[in-house]
Amino acid sequence: xxxxxxxxxxxxxxxxxxxxxxxxxxxxxxxxxxxxxxxxxxxxxxxxxxxxxxxxxxxxxxxxxxxxxxxxxxxxxxxxxxxxxxxxxxxxxxxxxxxxxxxxxxxxxxxxxxxxxxxxxxxxxxxxxxxxxxxxxxxxxxxxxxxxxxxxxxxxxxxxxxxxxxxxxxxxxxxxxxxxxxxxxxxxxxxxxxxxxxxxxxxxxxxxxxxxxxxxxxxxxxxxxxxxxxxxxxxxxxxxxxxxxxxxxxxxxxxxxxxxxxxxxxxxxxxxxxxxxxxxxxxxxxxxxxxxxxxxxxxxxxxxxxxxxxxxx
Amino acid sequence: xxxxxxxxxxxxxxxxxxxxxxxxxxxxxxxxxxxxxxxxxxxxxxxxxxxxxxxxxxxxxxxxxxxxxxxxxxxxxxxxxxxxxxxxxxxxxxxxxxxxxxxxxxxxxxxxxxxxxxxxxxxxxxxxxxxxxxxxxxxxxxxxxxxxxxxxxxxxxxxxxxxxxxxxxxxxxxxxxxxxxxxxxxxxxxxxxxxxxxxxxxxxxxxxxxxxxxxxxxxxxxxxxxxxxxxxxxxxxxxxxxxxxxxxxxxxxxxxxxxxxxxxxxxxxxxxxxxxxxxxxxxxxxxxxxxxxxxxxxxxxxxxxxxxxxxxxxxxxxxxxxxxxxxxxxxxxxxxxxxxxxxxxxxxxxxxxxxxxxxxxxxxxxxxxxxxxxxxxxxxxxxxxxxxxxxxxxxxxxx
Amino acid sequence: xxxxxxxxxxxxxxxxxxxxxxxxxxxxxxxxxxxxxxxxxxxxxxxxxxxxxxxxxxxxxxxxxxxxxxxxxxxxxxxxxxxxxxxxxxxxxxxxxxx
Numbered sequence: 001x002x003x004x005x006x007x008x009x010x011x012x013x014x015x016x017x018x019x020x021x022x023x024x025x026x027x028x029x030x031x032x033x034x035x036x037x038x039x040x041x042x043x044x045x046x047x048x049x050x051x052x053x054x055x056x057x058x059x060x061x062x063x064x065x066x067x068x069x070x071x072x073x074x075x076x077x078x079x080x081x082x083x084x085x086x087x088x089x090x091x092x093x094x095x096x097x098x099x100x101x102x103x104x105x106x107x108x109x110x111x112x113x114x115x116x117x118x119x120x121x122x123x124x125x126x127x128x129x130x131x132x133x134x135x136x137x138x139x140x141x142x143x144x145x146x147x148x149x150x151x152x153x154x155x156x157x158x159x160x161x162x163x164x165x166x167x168x169x170x171x172x173x174x175x176x177x178x179x180x181x182x183x184x185x186x187x188x189x190x191x192x193x194x195x196x197x198x199x200x201x202x203x204x205x206x207x208x209x210x211x212x213x214x215x216x217x218x219x220x221x222x223x224x225x226x227x228x229x230x231x232x233x234x235x236x237x238x239x240x241x242x243x244x245x246x247x248x249x250x251x252x253x254x255x256x257x258x259x260x261x262x263x264x265x266x267x268x269x270x271x272x273x274x275x276x277x278x279x280x281x282x283x284x285x286x287x288x289x290x291x292x293x294x295x296x297x298x299x300x301x302x303x304x305x306x307x308x309x310x311x312x313x
Numbered sequence: 314x315x316x317x318x319x320x321x322x323x324x325x326x327x328x329x330x331x332x333x334x335x336x337x338x339x340x341x342x343x344x345x346x347x348x349x350x351x352x353x354x355x356x357x358x359x360x361x362x363x364x365x366x367x368x369x370x371x372x373x374x375x376x377x378x379x380x381x382x383x384x385x386x387x388x389x390x391x392x393x394x395x396x397x398x399x400x401x402x403x404x405x406x407x408x409x410x411x412x413x414x415x416x417x418x419x420x421x422x423x424x425x426x427x428x429x430x431x432x433x434x435x436x437x438x439x440x441x442x443x444x445x446x447x448x449x450x451x452x453x454x455x456x457x458x459x460x461x462x463x464x465x466x467x468x469x470x471x472x473x474x475x476x477x478x479x480x481x482x483x484x485x486x487x488x489x490x491x492x493x494x495x496x497x498x499x500x501x502x503x504x505x506x507x508x509x510x511x512x513x514x515x516x517x518x519x520x521x522x523x524x525x526x527x528x529x530x531x532x533x534x535x536x537x538x539x540x541x542x543x544x545x546x547x548x549x550x551x552x553x554x555x556x557x558x559x560x561x562x563x564x565x566x567x568x569x570x571x572x573x574x575x576x577x578x579x580x581x582x583x584x585x586x587x588x589x590x591x592x593x594x595x596x597x598x599x600x601x602x603x604x605x606x607x608x609x610x611x612x613x614x615x616x617x618x619x620x621x622x623x624x625x626x627x628x629x630x631x632x633x634x635x636x637x638x639x640x641x642x643x644x645x646x647x648x649x650x651x652x653x654x655x656x657x658x659x660x661x662x663x664x665x666x667x668x669x670x671x672x673x674x675x676x677x678x679x680x681x682x683x684x685x686x687x688x689x690x691x692x693x694x695x696x697x698x699x700x701x702x703x704x705x706x707x708x709x710x711x712x
Numbered sequence: 713x714x715x716x717x718x719x720x721x722x723x724x725x726x727x728x729x730x731x732x733x734x735x736x737x738x739x740x741x742x743x744x745x746x747x748x749x750x751x752x753x754x755x756x757x758x759x760x761x762x763x764x765x766x767x768x769x770x771x772x773x774x775x776x777x778x779x780x781x782x783x784x785x786x787x788x789x790x791x792x793x794x795x796x797x798x799x800x801x802x803x804x805x806x807x808x809x810x811x
Contacts, residue, residue: 004773008757019766023781024738027764030785034764047524051386063528063727065537066720067734073523075389076530076725078408081382084374088342088386088394089521091370095341095392100523118382121375195761231786231799234762417724478723519726531727540720548723 014199016045021070025060030230032192032220032237033057033134039195040103040132041072043202048101050074051086053115055107056141057134079110083118086129094128101206102129108149109139112175123182126212130205133175134220144225148173152292153285155277156225166280171292176217177299180251185212188250188259191219193237197248197259208252219246227276239271244297249304256300257309268293320501327490330458330497331397331423331483332357334465337505338421341392342370344380346402349435350487351425354397377402381409381420388418389529391520393469396420399487400427400441407445413480414449416529417545419472419518420480423465425487426591426642428677436678437487439591439643442619443652445482449545451552452620454590455485458495463569466505470559475515477552479545484619486642488678489592500567508566549621556618574623576615579605580630583612585697587689588639588653590616593674593681597640600686611690622656628663636668636697638689642675650705668696674708681708738765742784744799750774752796759788759797 020041027034033056041048050072052061060069062076077085086102093100111119111133119131138156139145146156152171155161159168180187186208190198198218205214219240223230240246241260245268248260268290272278281289325333332354335343343362345355361367374380377398384394398406403424413420428434429441442452451471455461461483468481485491521529533541557573564570578598580586589597594615604611614630616623631637641651648655654671661669672689675681685708696702721728748759753774760768760775764785767778774796777788789797 004753004755005757009761011761012757022733022735023765023767023778024736025765026736026738029741029764029783030787031764035762035766038764038766049521049523052530063531063729064734065531065534066722066727067732068526068528068531068727068729069734071526071729071733072528073521073525074528074530075386075521076528077382077386078412080378081385081409081412084379084382084409085386087372087379088344088383088388089390091342091372091383092387092390092392095370117376118379121379124375125372192762229786231790233764233785234787234791415725519722519724526728526730528727528729529725531725533725537720540718541723541725543716544718544720544723 011196011199014203015042017042020046020072021060025069027056027060028224028230030223030233031056032233033136035192036134036218036220037105039198040202041070043199044101044103044206046072048072048103049089051082051089051102051104052076053079053082053106053110054141055110057105057107058141061105079114080118082106082110082115083122083131086131087122087127090127090129101209104129104131106131106133107140108133108135108137108175109147112148112173120182123179123184123213123215126184128209128212130209130214130216132216132218134218135175136220136222136225138222138225140222140225149175152289153278153281155280161280166285174296176215179215179217180254180256182213183254184215185209186214186250186252188215189217189219189246189248191237191241191246191248193234194241194248194260201250204250225277227279228274232274236271236274239266239274242266243268243271243293245271245293247297247300249300250309252309255307255309256303257311258300258304320499320504322496322498324494325458325497326353326492326494327458327461327485328353328425328492329357330462331465332361333499334462335395336361336367337500337502338393338466338469338509340369340395342372342383342387342394343367344372344374344383344394344396346374346377346380346398348377348399348402350427350491351397351399351423353491354423354425377406378409381406381413384420384422385409385413385416385418388420389416389521393473394420395422397423397425399425400429403441403445404429407448410445410448410450414545417478417548418480419478421465421468421472422480422482424482424484425491426484427487434677437489437642438676439484439641442482442484443643443645446620446652449479450620451479451481451549451618453481453483453556453618454616455483455490456592456594456615458490458493458497459569460571461485461490462497462499463563463567463571466508467559467563470509470512471552471556473512474555475518477548477555478518479548479552484591486592498569504566508563553618553621553623553625571617574618574626575630576617577630578613578615580612580614582610584610584634585636585693586612586614586631586634586638587686587693588614588616588637588657590619590653591642593640593642596681596683597686600683600690604690609690609694616653619653624660627657628660631660631664633665634667636670636693638670638672638693640672640674640681640689644673668702670696670702671705672708673705676709679709737780738783739780742782742802744784744786744801745779745805746777746782746784746786746788746797747800748774748776749796749798752794754794756793758791758793762787762791
């Protein structure tokens with residue numbers, strides 16, 4: 001006899017509002033970004049202004065002529081203008097004395113590449129809005145091209161595998177750490193397998209944005225672009241955390257704290273063998289990827305020891 | 314300690330006049346980024362803010378692209394904004410300029426004319442205004458420091474009008490007007506409030522509010538896109554008459570009126586004419602006065618509104634004239650002539666097939682001097698008498 | 713001068729969710745359908761949490777997918793700790809509207 005659980009998981013307590021998006025929206029089956037959009041609109045509520053950019057999410061965030069795919073107020077602008085437009089909106093509402101939550105929702109292509117300068121400028125000025133970057137390690141909407149967060153060795157359509165060149169040649173930017181080093185009021189990493197962690201970080205970002213800039217970097221693997229079955233999306237997120245490929249931490253004004261410490265991290269192979277964009281890696285290339293992952297984890301761990309963020313009493 | 318401020322006459326530079334104009338209109342958000350020759354505008358605005366005269370959110374941005382995006386977004390949320398830029402900065406914010414106009418966000422900015430890069434130049438020229446003429450903005454040009462201040466105030470009245478809702482760029486010559494000190498009549502703030510008050514009685518434009526159903530930046534699909542473009546063009550057409558009307562109303566409120574889209578100087582009985590814009594028009598007027606004393610029937614049309622191009626008024630004023638000389642402070646690549654000349658020539662069916670001559674002068678801060686203008690007038694007069702004439706003259710190179 | 717018929721309401725690029733809320737028939741994308749075994753389900757709620765389209769409907773002691781929007785990704789079947797959900801090929805079903 002199966003014992004039925006009395007209550008739904010604790011995460012449901014964080015939901016403020018109904019899902020603001022229409023039932024059927026045009027995002028790939030199994031995409032974690034769709035889960036992120038709907039989850040975010042439930043946790044942050046419907047009184048937000050969301051600033052979007054041309055990306056996989058633009059299909060849904062931007063309307064079509066008079067119609068819209070969701071009930072939120074949005075501002076659809078260019079990649080170069082996301083952080084700047086959010087600055088304009090939040091500064092205007094600050095001038096008229098109204099508390100408004102402005103959320104920028106972009107991919108890694110905008111945040112790390114073409115929109116990086118305005119993002120860095122807004123972070124330095126500690127503007128009052130939330131910036132959520134969903135990292136699928138490439139420009140997925142235009143056909144899986146490399147971006148500056150694409151990891152070493154990854155196969156993309158602009159870094160294909162051939163005799164002369166094999167995959168991505170650089171290790172990519174450690175974007176969440178760069179943003180934390182702007183000494184912003186809140187910077188965090190999160191992913192879609194650890195939803196309670198994500199909910200807490202979204203709510204904390206909403207509070208902290210009143211003090212200054214809040215940045216959340218969400219690991220959002222792309223089944224279409226990376227090459228794994230669509231039902232494994234959440235499992236890939238989970239494995240990324242368990243192998244320390246994507247450690248979960250948060251930082252306030254340059255002081256760090258791991259929100260999920262993995263006691264026995266699994267070998268990186270467990271993640272890499274799930275994903276086809278890494279299937280061509282030789283042992284040497286795998287060694288270089290492991291080194292980069294290891295160094296990034298050591299960096300975060302070191303910061304949590306040197307500049308620790310105290311737990312709230 | 315707040316300083317008590319009243320309307321008065323002060324000796325200020327063109328840049329300071331632009332800053333005063335903006336300050337009087339009570340913007341909500343001001344984006345500041347320095348570039349020669351506009352730097353004093355943002356410095357003056359910062360001083361106003363520090364002195365308590367300007368109650369606005371001052372954003373010291375890290376690039377002009379950011380400045381224009383801030384302006385567009387704040388305006389779409391319902392506010393009033395101001396920003397300033399020049400040549401390279403205007404080029405850097407180009408994608409945001411297109412977006413602002415496409416969104417129909419009533420932003421007002423000041424563009425201090427400076428030569429566009431490619432050949433590094435820290436000197437004046439109208440190439441930056443020409444380079445952005447197809448962005449969909451209304452572009453107006455000032456001749457002196459008083460006009461700069463007045464045009465900024467009129468720009469808000471024009472941009473935010475419910476029938477128009479097109480962003481406005483006020484241009485003036487860098488280095489000639491930006492750093493020139495003249496006596497400027499600065500209106501009292503209450504007077505400016507009264508002049509801009511009719512905007513509040515109009516219907517409200519759509520705004521971005523949290524929790525609201527409206528979202529800005531939708532995809533234009535097929536006919537939806539075409540209709541929005543059509544509406545934009547139609548609004549720019551309406552802006553011509555509206556600008557004439559606002560100029561008249563400004564004259565009634567402040568005692569200064571400039572003629573609207575164009576200023577017609579001694580054109581009633583003129584047989585030949587010159588076309589000029591910006592600070593050069595002042596020198597041309599002086600030469601015309603002296604030529605008139607010698608009996609030559611000559612007049613000047615000062616172009617004040619460049620976009621939308623004042624086709625109807627120009628066709629009317631030039632009909633029946635014998636020859637026209639157009640002074641351009643820029644070049645039109647691919648046509649080997651001046652841009653204003655090229656656009657005026659498109660009105661030939663309405664004006665009649667008369668000699669129209671292009672004079673390219675004043676690039677890189679080289680003065681459009683009295684000697685140059687006298688030579689231009691001699692050429693135009695010769696053309697009007699049926700003598701063979703040169704279509705395009707690079708005045709400086711023919712010295 | 714030809715009189716043009718203009719249908720758009722706004723001057724600028726605005727959309728209005730109250731006037732038109734779009735929705736796509738994503739249920740037609742499916743190749744496989746999730747089937748929930750009520751006996752095995754312990755009402756833990758992980759499927760409704762992880763479903764990207766949030767189409768799992770709460771039936772008080774188990775969950776069923778809303779077939780109008782279920783894209784058949786299979787995440788619910790993969791994440792269910794009791795293996796109470798299985799993905800069955802669409803070819804095995806015939807909806808009432810057909811025939």
